Amino acid sequence: MPIRHDPSRDETTTNAGLGVLSQRFGNRIETGLALRSQHAHTTTWLPNQPPDAVFCPRTTQEVQVVMAICNDHRMPVIPFGTGSSLEGHVNAPLGGLSIDFKDMNAILQVNSDDMDASVQPGVTRKALNTHLRDTGLFFSVDPGADASLGGMAATGASGTNAVRYGTMKDNVLALKAVLPSGELVTTAARARKTSAGYDLTRLMVGSEGTLGVITELTLRLRGIPEAVSAATCSFPSVSAACHTVIQTIQYGLPVARIELLDAVQVRAVNAYSRLRLPETPLLLVEFHGSAAGVAEQAETFGQIAAEQGGTGFVFTTREEERTQLWQARHDAYWAGLQLRPGAKGLSTDVCVPVSRLADCVTAAQDRLASAGILAPIVGHVGDGNFHCLLLIDMDNHSEIAQAEDFIGWLNDLAISMEGTCTGEHGIGQGKAKYLERELGAGAMSMMQAIKNAVDPNNILNPGKMGLY
Amino acid sequence: MPIRHDPSRDETTTNAGLGVLSQRFGNRIETGLALRSQHAHTTTWLPNQPPDAVFCPRTTQEVQVVMAICNDHRMPVIPFGTGSSLEGHVNAPLGGLSIDFKDMNAILQVNSDDMDASVQPGVTRKALNTHLRDTGLFFSVDPGADASLGGMAATGASGTNAVRYGTMKDNVLALKAVLPSGELVTTAARARKTSAGYDLTRLMVGSEGTLGVITELTLRLRGIPEAVSAATCSFPSVSAACHTVIQTIQYGLPVARIELLDAVQVRAVNAYSRLRLPETPLLLVEFHGSAAGVAEQAETFGQIAAEQGGTGFVFTTREEERTQLWQARHDAYWAGLQLRPGAKGLSTDVCVPVSRLADCVTAAQDRLASAGILAPIVGHVGDGNFHCLLLIDMDNHSEIAQAEDFIGWLNDLAISMEGTCTGEHGIGQGKAKYLERELGAGAMSMMQAIKNAVDPNNILNPGKMGLY
Numbered sequence: 001m002p003i004r005h006d007p008s009r010d011e012t013t014t015n016a017g018l019g020v021l022s023q024r025f026g027n028r029i030e031t032g033l034a035l036r037s038q039h040a041h042t043t044t045w046l047p048n049q050p051p052d053a054v055f056c057p058r059t060t061q062e063v064q065v066v067m068a069i070c071n072d073h074r075m076p077v078i079p080f081g082t083g084s085s086l087e088g089h090v091n092a093p094l095g096g097l098s099i100d101f102k103d104m105n106a107i108l109q110v111n112s113d114d115m116d117a118s119v120q121p122g123v124t125r126k127a128l129n130t131h132l133r134d135t136g137l138f139f140s141v142d143p144g145a146d147a148s149l150g151g152m153a154a155t156g157a158s159g160t161n162a163v164r165y166g167t168m169k170d171n172v173l174a175l176k177a178v179l180p181s182g183e184l185v186t187t188a189a190r191a192r193k194t195s196a197g198y199d200l201t202r203l204m205v206g207s208e209g210t211l212g213v214i215t216e217l218t219l220r221l222r223g224i225p226e227a228v229s230a231a232t233c234s235f236p237s238v239s240a241a242c243h244t245v246i247q248t249i250q251y252g253l254p255v256a257r258i259e260l261l262d263a264v265q266v267r268a269v270n271a272y273s274r275l276r277l278p279e280t281p282l283l284l285v286e287f288h289g290s291a292a293g294v295a296e297q298a299e300t301f302g303q304i305a306a307e308q309g310g311t312g313f314v315f316t317t318r319e320e321e322r323t324q325l326w327q328a329r330h331d332a333y334w335a336g337l338q339l340r341p342g343a344k345g346l347s348t349d350v351c352v353p354v355s356r357l358a359d360c361v362t363a364a365q366d367r368l369a370s371a372g373i374l375a376p377i378v379g380h381v382g383d384g385n386f387h388c389l390l391l392i393d394m395d396n397h398s399e400i401a402q403a404e405d406f407i408g409w410l411n412d413l414a415i416s417m418e419g420t421c422t423g424e425h426g427i428g429q430g431k432a433k434y435l436e437r438e439l440g441a442g443a444m445s446m447m448q449a450i451k452n453a454v455d456p457n458n459i460l461n462p463g464k465m466g467l468y
Numbered sequence: 469m470p471i472r473h474d475p476s477r478d479e480t481t482t483n484a485g486l487g488v489l490s491q492r493f494g495n496r497i498e499t500g501l502a503l504r505s506q507h508a509h510t511t512t513w514l515p516n517q518p519p520d521a522v523f524c525p526r527t528t529q530e531v532q533v534v535m536a537i538c539n540d541h542r543m544p545v546i547p548f549g550t551g552s553s554l555e556g557h558v559n560a561p562l563g564g565l566s567i568d569f570k571d572m573n574a575i576l577q578v579n580s581d582d583m584d585a586s587v588q589p590g591v592t593r594k595a596l597n598t599h600l601r602d603t604g605l606f607f608s609v610d611p612g613a614d615a616s617l618g619g620m621a622a623t624g625a626s627g628t629n630a631v632r633y634g635t636m637k638d639n640v641l642a643l644k645a646v647l648p649s650g651e652l653v654t655t656a657a658r659a660r661k662t663s664a665g666y667d668l669t670r671l672m673v674g675s676e677g678t679l680g681v682i683t684e685l686t687l688r689l690r691g692i693p694e695a696v697s698a699a700t701c702s703f704p705s706v707s708a709a710c711h712t713v714i715q716t717i718q719y720g721l722p723v724a725r726i727e728l729l730d731a732v733q734v735r736a737v738n739a740y741s742r743l744r745l746p747e748t749p750l751l752l753v754e755f756h757g758s759a760a761g762v763a764e765q766a767e768t769f770g771q772i773a774a775e776q777g778g779t780g781f782v783f784t785t786r787e788e789e790r791t792q793l794w795q796a797r798h799d800a801y802w803a804g805l806q807l808r809p810g811a812k813g814l815s816t817d818v819c820v821p822v823s824r825l826a827d828c829v830t831a832a833q834d835r836l837a838s839a840g841i842l843a844p845i846v847g848h849v850g851d852g853n854f855h856c857l858l859l860i861d862m863d864n865h866s867e868i869a870q871a872e873d874f875i876g877w878l879n880d881l882a883i884s885m886e887g888t889c890t891g892e893h894g895i896g897q898g899k900a901k902y903l904e905r906e907l908g909a910g911a912m913s914m915m916q917a918i919k920n921a922v923d924p925n926n927i928l929n930p931g932k933m934g935l936y
Contacts, residue, residue: 111821111823112718113714113718113821113822113823114821114822114823115717115718116821136718137718155663156662156663156667157663158661158663162661166638167661169667169670170634170638179910179914183909183910183913184910185908185910185911185914186907186908186910186911187907187911188888188907189883189886189887189888189906189907190821190886190887191819191820191821191851191852191853191882191886191887191888191891192819192821192822192851192852192853193626193630193635193819193848193851193852193853193888193891193892194624194819194888194890194891195623195624195625195626195635195674195817195888195890195891195892195893195894195895196888196889196890196895196899196903196906196907197674197895197903197907197911197912197915197933198671198674198675198679198915198918198933199624199637199667199670199671199673199674200911200914200915202637202667202670202671203666203667203670203671205667206663206665206666206667207666211666222720223717223718223719223720224720225720226719226720246581249583249691250580250581250583250604250605250691251691251694252690252691252692252693252694252756252757254722254757288720289720289722289761290761290764290765290768292760292761292764293757293758293760293761293764296758296760296761297758300758349663351659351660351661351662352659353579353581353582353584353658353659353660354581354582354660355579355581355582380661383659383660383661384659384660384661385659385660385661414659415657418657418658418659419657419658419659420656420657420659420661420662420663420664421664422662422663422664423659423661423662423663424661424663425663426663427663427664427665431664435664435665438657438664439654439655439656439657439664439665440653440654441651442647442651442652442653442654443653443654443655443665443668444665445651446647446653446668446922447665447666447668449921449922450666450918450921450922452921453917453918453920453921454914454917454918465665465666
């Protein structure tokens with residue numbers, strides 16, 4: 001990858017840009033160190049690289065004005081939602097302006113008949129679902145954190161129910177984004193389906209702020225199901241659990257969620273939530289549909305699981321019991337951290353074809369054991385995606401080095417299995433070299449060509465995805 | 469849109485390119501007029517603009533060699549599948565080489581556990597489904613014609629069951645494409661889900677051969693359902709039928725197909741297939757699932773339809789009866805043409821938010837009536853997409869002018885309703901001006917910038933989508 005050196009970008013130009021921005025917006029251009037640090041990466045092990053200033057726009061027009069000024073001064077622009085991304089997406093390695101969308105948090109319209117909604121990027125997924133409560137509709141993508149919808153689109157987020165309802169790529173119908181010139185692009189009409197031109201919507205989704213700054217999203221909504229059933233089942237091995245997943249999906253059961261907890265993770269939730277689950281791999285599933293349908297589906301799942309040696313199968317359609325049954329999953333993250341108080345959790349994010357999942361998870365477990373790294377595993381196994389939460393003492397350099405070594409090994413293993421180094425967290429700062437190994441030089445140069453064409457001055461979140 | 473004039477491209481350069489190609493491939497570079505005409509647009513009213521030559525590659529490597537030669541000589545390259553596209557995608561307005569993929573028709577692998585398959589672009593959808601017959605899996609996208617999968621990807625095809633299984637955008641997991649330089653790009657890994665870099669897969673899907681030539685596709689497969697139910701119901705008005713669609717989907721019924729035939733179309737199938745359906749709007753639906761599930765779903769649909777004034781509701785789960793029940797839909801195209809023997813059928817393709825569908829269809833019917841144009845209507849109404857099949861005497865210039873006027877008016881109407889001028893046929897040659905009206909100057913210049921970056925010499929299917 002050729003890195004574009006820009007001799008015209010230095011501290012002087014940035015200061016000049018900040019001067020023009022301050023003239024225009026006064027003390028809304030904020031430069032306090034604490035605020036700037038909060039707007040850089042804080043969630044994991046990456047170093048904090050604060051921007052030079054933070055601005056909270058109130059309108060799309062303000063974003064357009066700011067972008068044009070930054071472009072004139074070759075000043076980087078880093079869009080910011082809630083800061084919950086895991087791969088350093090909001091860090092500012094070259095300085096610049098963080099555009100925080102917390103004040104652009106309006107739900108612009110809900111079209112019940114069309115099952116869609118238009119929102120500003122600062123709306124969080126929980127805020128949208130609270131707003132939708134009385135409509136019978138919900139927004140399905142659930143990455144765990146109460147992330148902003150703009151950020152979720154930018155990173156291509158998904159989560160537990162992607163196996164049924166898809167990821168952000170499947171649930172953003174259209175968006176508006178500001179280009180470096182200040183020009184506003186509308187990527188698609190509001191129709192459910194389109195063949196009109198390049199799919200700019202899906203090009204923007206997952207582009208991590210490197211192609212434009214999203215200022216509005218039209219999202220697909222789903223009907224709240226009439227009934228929900230939940231079931232859990234323990235397995236003698238990861239392989240038995242994975243084969244159950246494969247057969248469940250091949251059978252055509254419309255599973256809404258299907259999650260794996262490995263034995264270490266089950267031990268963690270037993271301790272944290274005072275459960276008494278067998279400390280072997282556990283599958284949790286959920287079905288959405290009619291009352292009769294979801295009961296039938298859970299029972300069919302139970303039969304498939306039994307054929308694979310599953311034991312302790314339980315299912316329910318009652319809400320309070322469902323919550324109890326899924327408690328192990330809801331508490332997984334915090335329970336995992338409690339396995340080693342004081343440690344920080346570093347999450348991997350590989351995703352492989354489902355046929356390779358058992359091999360991949362088992363190899364990861366073996367290598368974690370031999371390296372002496374404690375790391376519970378949770379997986380969105382219907383998609384072949386799983387996370388090892390490496391519990392690391394961040395004051396211990398050799399532990400950090402071991403963790404980096406493991407993460408690199410796992411990324412390469414997934415790639416060798418025709419998988420990806422990232423199913424849902426994105427590339428951000430740390431995974432650029434794996435992206436190139438995964439897709440090859442052709443894809444990287446095509447991405448760089450697109451980046452250069454859309455952002456010739458390289459002001460849009462430079463350095464992310466290995467693009468400059 | 470700035471049109472890129474290329475002074476270095478003329479007949480001399482093309483002849484030089486043809487010379488080099490012939491040196492390399494001998495008489496496999498075919499230049500007979502009949503063959504060339506067959507490789508230009510033949511399906512509707514657009515003029516036939518033949519390429520200068522036709523070549524049928526046998527390997528990806530041959531495509532790479534040919535592309536590099538064409539790029540050196542500024543010679544256009546037009547990928548060709550089965551020629552069933554409806555918007556002039558395979559026409560060669562600037563001449564050049566048609567690359568016909570009929571000999572690259574291998575099914576490379578089927579991964580049953582992962583429910584995916586890798587194919588060469590010349591494989592047709594029926595050939596793939598025949599190959600899959602014993603696996604319990606099928607490829608879902610069904611545009612009617614037995615199109616090639618490469619062509620279906622290039623145009624972003626869909627069809628009757630997109631409402632349940634999605635379009636090509638949702639069912640191509642990854643692809644390989646040759647760029648003008650001859651470089652091969654792999655857009656994604658085979659994992660079900662990825663956040664790794666720009667979504668080049670979905671950028672290529674629907675790009676109509678203007679960004680690269682597809683040489684391999686990895687497709688998502690679906691499990692053949694245990695049971696299928698079909699139902700039909702007549703309605704007093706298009707509006708009543710559309711409200712039934714909205715309620716069916718909001719209710720969460722997992723409808724696999726939901727098709728509308730308007731009264732003119734029902735009259736056509738009554739005559740053609742000797743049916744005795746009431747000549748009012750007709751909905752046909754299909755459900756996929758368990759035996760109990762699909763019966764329950766069809767009955768629930770019947771109740772919703774009755775509330776909207778639907779009459780004559782029939783449903784069945786038996787295969788031979790299902791075929792009979794859906795005969796009106798299967799015969800729709802040929803029945804439509806028989807309304808006016810000798811006339812050619814010109815198809816519109818607008819797609820609007822479902823809440824606007826009744827208004828859009830009704831307005832179209834009114835305008836067709838007042839213009840005296842005979843045009844049965846069929847709609848993939850779950851997506852808000854419908855086709856008017858204008859029956860036109862192609863020897864009558866004033867009829868053609870009237871048809872063009874109507875099509876333009878309908879495209880503009882759909883755009884004014886937040887819809888698109890094309891739900892599944894693509895932009896091709898004729899709809900570029902509507903694309904700009906639909907998405908605005910910002911999107912058009914972003915598309916042109918991407919096109920320029922990826923194809924600096926403008927050799928990839930130039931003139932389609934309004935891009936040069």
